[in-house]
Amino acid sequence: MGKKKYPKAIKYYTKAMKLAPENPTYRLNRAIANAALELWKDAEADAESAVQLGKPATSKSHYQLARAKLRRGFCDEAQTAVKVGIAAFPGEAALLQLEKEINRELSQRKAKEKKRREAEATKPAQTQGPGGARALLEQARAAYSGGRSEEVITLCKGGRQAALSALASAAPGSTEADTARREEMSLLSLSGKACMVLRRWPEAGEAYQGVVELEEALFSMDNKDEREALSNAYNNWGIALKNQGRFNEAVDAMNKSYQRSTNGDDAVATEQAAQILQNVGQCLRAQKKISEARKIFERALEITQRLAGPEHCTTALGHLLVARCLRDEGNIKAAITSYMKVVEIFESKEPEECLQEMPELPNKDKLVQVQNQAKNELAQLIMMVEQARQDAAGGSPPIGEEPPATTAVA
Numbered sequence: 570m571g572k573k574k575y576p577k578a579i580k581y582y583t584k585a586m587k588l589a590p591e592n593p594t595y596r597l598n599r600a601i602a603n604a605a606l607e608l609w610k611d612a613e614a615d616a617e618s619a620v621q622l623g624k625p626a627t628s629k630s631h632y633q634l635a636r637a638k639l640r641r642g643f644c645d646e647a648q649t650a651v652k653v654g655i656a657a658f659p660g661e662a663a664l665l666q667l668e669k670e671i672n673r674e675l676s677q678r679k680a681k682e683k684k685r686r687e688a689e690a691t692k693p694a695q696t697q698g699p700g701g702a703r704a705l706l707e708q709a710r711a712a713y714s715g716g717r718s719e720e721v722i723t724l725c726k727g728g729r730q731a732a733l734s735a736l737a738s739a740a741p742g743s744t745e746a747d748t749a750r751r752e753e754m755s756l757l758s759l760s761g762k763a764c765m766v767l768r769r770w771p772e773a774g775e776a777y778q779g780v781v782e783l784e785e786a787l788f789s790m791d792n793k794d795e796r797e798a799l800s801n802a803y804n805n806w807g808i809a810l811k812n813q814g815r816f817n818e819a820v821d822a823m824n825k826s827y828q829r830s831t832n833g834d835d836a837v838a839t840e841q842a843a844q845i846l847q848n849v850g851q852c853l854r855a856q857k858k859i860s861e862a863r864k865i866f867e868r869a870l871e872i873t874q875r876l877a878g879p880e881h882c883t884t885a886l887g888h889l890l891v892a893r894c895l896r897d898e899g900n901i902k903a904a905i906t907s908y909m910k911v912v913e914i915f916e917s918k919e920p921e922e923c924l925q926e927m928p929e930l931p932n933k934d935k936l937v938q939v940q941n942q943a944k945n946e947l948a949q950l951i952m953m954v955e956q957a958r959q960d961a962a963g964g965s966p967p968i969g970e971e972p973p974a975t976t977a978v979a
Contacts, residue, residue, distance in 0.1 A: 570602060576878040578602040593622035593630065600633045604640075606876055607839060613637035628658040632667060639671055644678060647671045687744055702732035702752040709759050718763040722772075725760035729753055747787070754783040761805060774809035777802055781822075790832065797841065800829035804845050807852075816852045823849045843872040843887075850890060854897075863894035882926035885914040889943055901950055908947035915940050 570578045582599040589595065600615035616634035620626040631654025638647035648671050654664045705728030712720040732753040739745035761776030780802040788795035803826035810819035827845045831837040846869035853862035870887035877883050892907035915923060920933055930936050 570598065573605070573875075575602045575605045575875060579606075580878075591622055593619040593624075593626065596622060597627065597630050597633065600630075600637070604633060604637060607640070609637050609640040613641060625657065628654060628661045628664060631657065632661075632663050635664070635667055635671070639667070639674065644671060644675050648675065684744065702728045702735060702749065702756065705731060706752060706756055706759070709756065713759060713763060718766045721763035722760055722767075725756045725763070728756040729760075732756065750783055750787060754780055754787070757783070758802065761809070765805070765809065768812070770809050770812040774806060774813060777806035777809055781806055790829070796829050796832060800826045800841065800845070802826075803829060804848060807848060811848070811852050811855070816856045819852045820849055823852065838872040838875045840873075840876060843869045843876070846872070847887075847890065850894075854894065859894050859897045863891060863898065866890040866894060877926075880914060880917065882914060882918060882923045885911045885943075886927065886929075886939070888914070889939075892943075893946070896946070896950060901954060905947065905950050905954070908943060908950065911943045912940075912947060915943070 579599055579602045582595050582602065585595045586592070586599070596615045596619040600612045600619060603609075603612035603615060613634065616630055616637055619630040620634055623630055631650065635647045635651035635654060638644075638650055648668075651664055651668045651671055655661065655668060658664060705724050709721045709724035709728060712718075712724060732749045736746055736749035736753070739749060757776045757779045761773045761780065764770070764773035764776060781799070784795070784799045784802055788799050790796050790799075803822050807819045807822035807826060810816075810822060823845055827842060827849070830839065830842045830845055846865050850862045850865035850869065853859075853865060866887065870884060870891060873881070873884050873887050888907050888911045892904050892911060895901075895904035895907055918926075920936055923936055924930060924933065927936070930939065
């Protein structure tokens with residue numbers, strides 16, 4: 570815990586709990602480790618056990634339970650939990666501060682719900698009718714679920730026209746204007762997804778640029794959900810730019826995505842942050858900025874290891890990205906070490922477990938393809954090293970035999 574190696578801490582506290590299942594301290598400490606990794610469901614379960622097992626429970630146990638419930642969005646339950654803690658520890662500053670945070674979140678939710686209800690009650694007719702923005706948005710969502718991407722784009726285009734018409738007739742700053750802009754934002758986002766499916770990258774880029782502009786104007790960076798949505802929009806825009814070969818603009822968009830994802834705090838470690846960093850690294854590598862790409866990939870790998878543990882299959886993909894950069898830099902020894910780690914992780918698990926840990930791979934065939942790529946690239950490096958040793962020793966292959974192939978792999 571002191572070194573912030575939270576996955577290992579969780580592993581050892583779990584072992585301790587098996588030896589002493591009634592010890593509330595181990596439950597509390599594992600809850601703290603889970604919270605540090607933002608694994609709030611596990612943190613809540615451990616904190617609840619710590620409260621139940623404590624005789625009496627500590628103020629930290631009450632705090633961790635209420636905080637985990639808040640982070641999971643269960644504000645009413647969090648409020649109840651923090652009140653129980655304050656009743657047991659009336660002067661505890663941390664609990665009193667958490668109560669203020671919970672009450673503030675509840676107030677914001679009530680205000681937001683009130684605003685939503687007012688918007689529903691006063692929404693202009695043209696957004697509610699069969700040809701209105703909302704109706705077309707729902708049709709587009711159904712078409713997207715059915716895999717009808719071309720239809721999605723057509724419906725979204727009509728929906729945007731309806732939303733813009735509603736916006737033009739609404740008073741500036743009114744609920745109607747805000748609703749129309751949010752509907753336009755949803756339609757642009759869905760259109761962007763459909764364009765990405767069809768690999769129509771310029772259109773996807775235009776759509777997500779529009780989403781980014783609207784979300785920057787409408788969203789609050791103090792709201793975690795809205796901040797994550799803006800991060801996703803920037804990331805998708807960056808992907809569309811990358812696939813157009815506009816790498817500098819793509820890196821700029823993805824850096825903004827990372828900033829929104831972490832809220833400017835590089836200590837934040839989330840799956841979203843790791844994925845964004847990998848996308849940045851891919852752009853840099855495509856630009857032949859290998860050293861910069863490797864550092865970004867190493868940062869993404871470090872986050873993944875913190876979240877999932879060093880032997881998780883997702884980390885194998887991270888090691889593979891680092892290994893390819895090391896190979897391209899000419900650091901063959903370090904590259905071989907990284908490739909061997911990839912192969913070691915893959916071979917330690919059955920294919921079904923690998924796929925479960927790597928949802929980004931769609932099926933077993935894709936998994937086998939990635940595994941074979943890693944093995945082949947490792948084999949080629951080993952052959953290169955062996956050939957270099959033979960050359961340095963003045964050796965040569967027997968007459969009638971060709972030396973080993975050393976074809977480079979992209």
